[in-house]
Amino acid sequence: DTGVSQDPRHKITKRGQNVTFRCDPISEHNRLYWYRQTLGQGPEFLTYFQNEAQLEKSRLLSDRFSAERPKGSFSTLEIQRTEQGDSAMYLCASSLDGIGNSPLHFGNGTRLTVT
């Protein structure tokens, strides 16, 4: 178990560009979550997958945000036409499903800076 891995750790982009982040969950975890965290705030839920199915996406911040988990393993979060307000830490977490209330295991995030 190598934990949840996120890539890249840091991303600087210019306003209007598209960015994509990758998350590799713990291998046996079938749930995968994306959160966003801004300075001084706790993580804010964006979306989650159970295997390859995206079961909740109503909290994605706008239609510029999309996420995929094509084979139920790694996931990507894409932000199109980035804005300065998108600057934040994007966190990925994974958990087991169907075992009581399985805690989340977080990666160390991708810090996005939009200039």
Next chain:
Amino acid sequence: LAKTTQPISMDSYEGQEVNITCSHNNIATNDYITWYQQFPSQGPRFIIQGYKTKVTNEVASLFIPADRKSSTLSLPRVSLSDTAVYYCLVVRDSGYALNFGKGTSLLVTP
């Protein structure tokens, strides 16, 4: 889901026991109480989870009274490395956390 309220910040000296209380008045029957710890530039890390009474692990204890409307995270003999933000969450069974809130920023000094 039940809203949680916890202190914004707390200070402690090394070696002391720290108790962080969280209120969750509207907790439902199938909700669990979960605590996470977060260091700067890292993702949150699960500390402990409970449903009722007391839960203890190698890191902390969690005390939950019978009415479950509050809970207390107890950190025994804190060290400087326990300086972090601590989040109290109420999570539905087989559900997930929507928002972590602002948490409690704990500062441990020598």
